[in-house]
């Protein structure tokens with residue numbers, strides 16, 4: 001009897017950077033992948049050619065989130081995992097009303113995972129003990145706050161708390177864990193001074209890149225026991 005085809009891993013925000021690297025990683029292992037993307041970068045076409053199912057979605061509204069959930073339920077009878085990667089790193093800014101910044105941060109980091117986990121939970125269930133996973137991308141700032149990204153940090157703290165709530169709700173079929181990175185990779189616009197300042201904030205003084213996160217996710221997915229936990233990927237920053 002042949003092996004059943006593996007169920008897909010759903011990655012939100014798979015169009016660039018960490019989400020994109022994760023998608024290619026799993027595709028290279030012949031693990032089916034579904035990604036959400038907001039902007040249609042050339043990388044999306046490449047992902048489709050590599051076999052990913054790419055679904056356009058904007059989580060800026062609850063309607064957009066729920067429409068995406070319905071699309072996923074129509075796409076597959078089950079899911080191996082949901083990786084909530086989609087995010088925006090919005091600072092408080094004089095150009096943007098504070099209420100808008102707070103709403104945007106809560107929308108992408110709280111509404112989207114909360115509504116998608118509820119809407120898609122039955123796709124994760126029924127595959128056996130610890131057979132499926134939810135992974136929330138939070139942030140090191142959950143534990144110490146941020147004076148320039150207050151709404152961002154608060155929304156990631158809510159996501160951190162939901163990790164424990166969903167772990168309690170969905171065990172033992174579904175494990176729910178968080179990854180709390182500090183600097184992983186720079187943005188293109190980061191200048192040399194910012195980069196040096198950011199590197200100096202950790203003990204390890206590097207921006208490790210996507211593989212650091214990919215390797216941790218591979219471990220979490222193989223575990224039959226770890227749930228409700230947050231994994232700091234922060235280069236010893238708390239010890240500085």
Ligand SMILES: NC(=O)C1=CN([C@@H]2O[C@H](COP(=O)(O)OP(=O)(O)OC[C@H]3O[C@@H](n4cnc5c(N)ncnc54)[C@H](OP(=O)(O)O)[C@@H]3O)[C@@H](O)[C@H]2O)C=CC1
Nearest residue numbers: 013017018038039058059060086087137181182183184185
């Ligand atoms: N990079 C780092 O050093 C760190 C990353 N993290 C966390 O790791 C995760 C991945 O980081 P990184 O790759 O840098 O993230 P990015 O900010 O580069 O990309 C996030 C993705 O989310 C998508 N997204 C943003 N808003 C929406 C929305 N309203 N609806 C749908 N999709 C949306 C973006 O789409 P679009 O391309 O269209 O904008 C983008 O593809 C994030 O959760 C982040 O908070 C935490 C600490 C450090």
Ligand SMILES: Nc1nc2c(c(=O)[nH]1)N=C([C@H](O)[C@@H](O)CO)CN2
Nearest residue numbers: 087088089181182183184185187198
């Ligand atoms: N959605 C994003 N969140 C975060 C990013 C990012 O690029 N996109 N970057 C960081 C920083 O690297 C920070 O951890 C170090 O200065 C935080 N969150």
